Structures are given as C-alpha cells and as structure tokens.
Amino acid sequence: MIKTDNLSKKFNTTLAVDNLNLEVSEGEVFGFLGPNGAGKTTTVRMLTSLIGPTTGSAIVNGFQIGKQDTEIRRSVGILTETPGMYDNLSAEFNLEIYANLYEVKDPKGQVEKYLRMLGLWDRRMDAAGTFSKGMKQKLAIARALLHEPRILFLDEPTAALDPEAAHLVHDFITELQKEGRTIFLCTHNLDEADRLCDRVGVFKSHLLVLDTPANLRSQLFGRRVVFHLARADESIASSIKLLPFVREAKVIENKLLVSLEDPEIHNPEIIRTLVGAGADIQFVGELRHSLEDVYLELVKNA
Amino acid sequence: MNKIKTIVRKEWAEVFKNRMVLFSVIFLPLFLSVLPLIILYSMGGSAANSANADLPAQFQQFCKTNMNAGQCMQYYIVSEFLIMFMLIPLFIPVNIASYSIVGEKTTRSLEPLLATPISTSELLAGKNLASVIPAIIATWIGFAIFAIGTLIITGGSALASALLDPMWLIAVFIAGPLMAVLSVNFSIMVSSRVNDPRVAEQLSAVIILPLLAVFFGQIAGLFILNSTLILIMCIVLLLVDVLMVYLAVRLFQRETILTRWK
Numbered sequence: 031m032i033k034t035d036n037l038s039k040k041f042n043t044t045l046a047v048d049n050l051n052l053e054v055s056e057g058e059v060f061g062f063l064g065p066n067g068a069g070k071t072t073t074v075r076m077l078t079s080l081i082g083p084t085t086g087s088a089i090v091n092g093f094q095i096g097k098q099d100t101e102i103r104r105s106v107g108i109l110t111e112t113p114g115m116y117d118n119l120s121a122e123f124n125l126e127i128y129a130n131l132y133e134v135k136d137p138k139g140q141v142e143k144y145l146r147m148l149g150l151w152d153r154r155m156d157a158a159g160t161f162s163k164g165m166k167q168k169l170a171i172a173r174a175l176l177h178e179p180r181i182l183f184l185d186e187p188t189a190a191l192d193p194e195a196a197h198l199v200h201d202f203i204t205e206l207q208k209e210g211r212t213i214f215l216c217t218h219n220l221d222e223a224d225r226l227c228d229r230v231g232v233f234k235s236h237l238l239v240l241d242t243p244a245n246l247r248s249q250l251f252g253r254r255v256v257f258h259l260a261r262a263d264e265s266i267a268s269s270i271k272l273l274p275f276v277r278e279a280k281v282i283e284n285k286l287l288v289s290l291e292d293p294e295i296h297n298p299e300i301i302r303t304l305v306g307a308g309a310d311i312q313f314v315g316e317l318r319h320s321l322e323d324v325y326l327e328l329v330k331n332a
Numbered sequence: 333m334n335k336i337k338t339i340v341r342k343e344w345a346e347v348f349k350n351r352m353v354l355f356s357v358i359f360l361p362l363f364l365s366v367l368p369l370i371i372l373y374s375m376g377g378s379a380a381n382s383a384n385a386d387l388p389a390q391f392q393q394f395c396k397t398n399m400n401a402g403q404c405m406q407y408y409i410v411s412e413f414l415i416m417f418m419l420i421p422l423f424i425p426v427n428i429a430s431y432s433i434v435g436e437k438t439t440r441s442l443e444p445l446l447a448t449p450i451s452t453s454e455l456l457a458g459k460n461l462a463s464v465i466p467a468i469i470a471t472w473i474g475f476a477i478f479a480i481g482t483l484i485i486t487g488g489s490a491l492a493s494a495l496l497d498p499m500w501l502i503a504v505f506i507a508g509p510l511m512a513v514l515s516v517n518f519s520i521m522v523s524s525r526v527n528d529p530r531v532a533e534q535l536s537a538v539i540i541l542p543l544l545a546v547f548f549g550q551i552a553g554l555f556i557l558n559s560t561l562i563l564i565m566c567i568v569l570l571l572v573d574v575l576m577v578y579l580a581v582r583l584f585q586r587e588t589i590l591t592r593w594k
C-alpha cells in the first residue's frame with residue numbers, strides 16, 4: 031500500500047527527512063512516532079502529494095509520488111494537524127464542498143452517511159465554528175473519509191481532545207481498521223499508538239526503529255516478571271538466579287523481580303523453584319514497559 | 333467544471349456572510365452611479381447658460397451637432413465619471429480576492445483543500461470567478477441605474493444618446509471585466525505570497541493607482557478619454573490579463589505556500 035525508497039526532503043540546509051525506507055501493508059495501522067520537528071508532517075505531506083521529495087521515491091496505493099499526484103490525492107484521505115474547517119459554513123456544507131472536490135458520486139448521500147456515523151447529523155446545519163474541538167475533529171475525520179479512501183493519513187487525530195472525545199476517535203479508528211483500511215497514524219500519544227497500531231516506527235529525521243510495540247519492548251528491555259511473596263530475601267533470589275534462563279533476579283521489599291526471555295514457558299519452573307525454597311507466592315504479574323519507555327529510550331539515544 | 337463551481341459557491345457562501353464585504357460590493361457602485369445623476373439633475377438649469385468656450389478644446393469635438401452648449405457641458409461633466417465605471421470592477425474584487433488565499437492560510441483550511449484532487453488552475457479559476465462575477469454584476473447594475481436615470485433626467489435627449497454611445501459601452505462591458513480580471517489576479521498573487529490578510533488588502537489596493545492616474549490626468553485636461561483610447565486600453569488590458577493569469581498560476585507554488593506558512 032505504501033512503500034518508500036530512500037525518501038528524503040531538504041528545506042534549504044535543513045534535512046527534514048533522511049532516506050526513509052518503510053513499507054506499510056494493506057489493512058495495517060502504522061504508528062509514526064517522533065518528537066516535534068522530527069519530520070513526521072513533512073513525510074505525510076510527501077506521501078499525500080502535497081509536497082514533493084528532494085530525492086528518493088514512494089509508491090502510495092500503486093501510484094508514484096511526483097508523477098501521479100492527482101491519483102494519489104484522489105485515493106487517500108488525510109486528517110491534517112488542525113481541522114481547518116470553514117467556520118462560517120454549516121457542517122453539512124463543509125462536507126459537501128469536499129465531497130464535490132473529491133468527485134464523490136453521491137455527495138449528499140456520503141455526507142449524510144458520515145454525519146450520522148459520527149453523531150453530527152442533528153447539528154448538520156450549525157456553523158462549524160460553533161462546534162467543540164472534538165466535534166470539529168470528527169467533522170474533519172468525516173471529510174477525510176467522504177471518498178472512501180483505502181489509505182488514511184491521520185496527523186495527531188486526538189491532539190487537544192478531552193479523554194472522552196479521544197476515546198470516540200480511537201473507537202472510530204478501530205472500526206476503520208476492521209473495514210480493512212490502511213491507516214498511517216502520526217501521534218505523540220504513545221498509549222494511543224500502543225493500543226491501536228500493528229507496528230510503529232520511531233522517527234527523528236530518519237527511521238530509528240520499526241517493529242510491533244511488543245517486539246520493541248522486548249528488544250529494548252527484555253521481559254520482567256514480578257512475584258509478590260509473603261516474605262522475600264536474598265536466599266530466594268539466589269535460588270532463582272541458578273536457573274539457566276533467568277537473566278537477572280532481585281528483591282525489592284517483598285517482591286522478586288525476574289528478567290527472562292519467555293515468561294510463558296519459564297514461569298511454571300520459577301514458581302516450582304520458589305515453592306521448593308519455601309516461598310509463599312501471593313501474586314504473579316508481568317512488569318510491562320510502556321511504549322513511552324521505549325520511545326524515550328530511543329529518542330534519547332538518537 | 334464541477335470543482336470550479338464548488339469553489340465559487342464556497343467563496344460566495346463565506347464572503348457574503350461578511351456584511352462589510354457585502355456592503356462594499358453594493359454601496360460603491362450605487363454611490364458612483366447616483367452621484368453623476370445628482371450632478372446631471374442639479375446642472376439642468378445652470379448648464380444651459382454655459383458656452384462651449386468653457387470646455388477644454390479636445391472635448392468640444394465630442395459634442396454632437398444636435399447638442400446645445402448646456403448639454404455639451406453636462407456631457408463633459410458626466411463623462412468624467414466614465415472612468416468610475418472602470419474603477420468599480422477594479423476596486424470591488426480586491427476585497428474578496430486579496431483574502432482568498434491568505435484567508436485559507438489563516439483558517440488552516442488550505443492544506444485539506446490542496447490535499448483534494450483539485451488542480452491549481454481549477455482552484456484559481458474558482459477563486460477568480462468568485463471575485464470577478466460580483467464585480468462585473470455590480471458594475472453593470474450600477475451602469476443600468478445610471479443609464480436609466482440619465483434617460484429619465486434628460487428626457488431621452490441627444491445627451492442621453494451621447495452618454496450611451498459605443499465608447500461608454502466598450503468601457504463598461506469590455507474594459508470593466510478586463511479590469512476586474514486584472515485586479516483579481518493581482519490580488520490573488522499578493523494573497524498567495526503574504527501571511528497577513530491586512531497586508532494582502534493593502535498591497536492589492538495598489539492596483540487602483542494606475543487608473544486613478546488616468547482619472548486625474550483626464551480631470552487635469554492632460555487627455556480626454558475617447559473610443560480609440562478605450563479600445564487601445566482594452567487591447568493592452570487583455571494582454572496584461574493573459575500575463576497576470578499565467579503569473580498567478582505560476583506563482584501559486586503549493587509547496588512554498590504550505591511549508592512557509594506557520
């Protein structure tokens with residue numbers, strides 16, 4: 031669906047995007063993460079044919095950027111960083127304008143479909159300027175979907191939204207994913223990326239890593255299991271350290287923290303060893319690193 | 333064509349929600365149409381006593397043989413307003429066109445608009461028509477008011493037919509629209525290069541200066557507008573318009589506009 035080949039963009043002396051190589055498959059939700067000014071929006075603008083690359087190339091939905099720009103614009107939907115609605119015009123008219131510009135066959139029908147789907151039908155005659163941020167964002171999402179694009183570029187879709195509005199947008203993205211659409215999601219919200227994305231790429235002018243959130247966590251930090259014991263001491267930790275698959279074991283208060291590769295396979299043996307050593311196990315759980323930990327670690331070292 | 337129509341509809345829906353813009357589109361042509369009528373009406377008695385000798389020498393040749401001295405003086409005074417009917421289509425669209433691109437920038441609606449499969453030519457054609465059409469319609473309505481008023485005040489005399497001669501018709505129906513196209517494309521060029529609507533409006537207003545120079549030149553008696561001069565003006569305007577449309581499209585650099593705008 032999306033394939034870039036050494037895609038680069040330079041503004042005067044600033045290299046905004048440096049040799050980006052990535053591939054996003056059909057139906058995938060791809061999270062594009064990076065700090066402010068990392069070049070995420072520039073990348074989205076190149077992939078939606080709003081601006082051209084300095085060097086390199088990209089294929090979007092089978093069309094080449096720079097050569098088939100109109101076809102690309104026709105076949106992708108974009109939610110820009112700010113909704114950019116015409117505030118004096120009604121919600122319905124705003125969408126009708128875009129339905130016509132996207133050459134939608136049944137503009138009125140499509141406008142009604144998405145206004146209803148996003149719960150804005152009752153407010154269709156109200157000026158977009160009277161809408162809350164969340165409603166404007168929903169209207170902008172509807173605008174991006176009017177022509178039923180197979181690829182959607184969402185640039186910070188939940189930025190500045192309250193938790194309830196953000197939750198609605200997340201649910202909607204999940205629905206779109208179920209429909210088999212490819213979603214290219216630029217976000218600062220790492221929980222959002224963790225929840226929604228099949229794979230994420232951490233980007234700072236160039237791609238730092240590209241993998242599933244779970245794999246990234248595992249690669250950077252390994253996996254850790256915490257055993258809550260009635261009483262923990264160093265002798266118990268020592269007995270666990272003897273197990274060949276245990277990387278590290280340490281006691282913090284009455285908790286035993288064990289680093290290992292594959293908890294699903296090795297946890298039973300640890301539990302048997304602990305019981306054999308006379309430990310009373312109260313709870314067992316995985317100590318998860320958030321995607322934020324992964325992100326911060328990567329960006330810090332970039 | 334559908335996309336151009338959509339842009340025109342959108343522009344009008346936005347622009348005419350602003351009462352000040354609506355006021356400027358209606359008030360100026362109305363004022364400039366009624367003012368010569370008031371002069372014509374008030375001169376009715378006093379002009380009759382004037383002699384042809386009071387007129388500039390270049391103008392006397394335009395006085396028809398069936399006009400008396402008073403009518404000829406009235407014709408001269410009112411003719412000074414001819415240029416106003418060329419000023420209206422130049423002035424009115426500045427308001428609309430100068431805001432057309434920079435307005436999209438300030439409301440952040442330009443990026444989603446440019447992300448649609450609309451071409452630069454279609455976008456600018458829509459923006460052009462949205463500004464040119466109201467200007468032309470307002471000018472023509474203003475001229476209709478002026479023409480009907482003239483016929484009523486003068487009772488359909490030789491003066492009335494002189495004021496509705498080919499020179500006036502060419503000025504209003506050919507030079508006027510060409511002026512509007514010139515003004516709109518200049519304003520669009522300015523609008524796409526600046527980041528502040530106020531700057532766009534101020535800079536766009538510069539387009540009025542050359543015509544004002546013609547206006548004051550005529551008042552000062554440096555020259556008198558006649559059919560030949562108007563025709564030459566139309567040909568020059570046509571060439572300048574073609575150049576302006578070309579430049580407006582060339583200077584509308586999507587990438588520059590998007591990336592330089594903060």
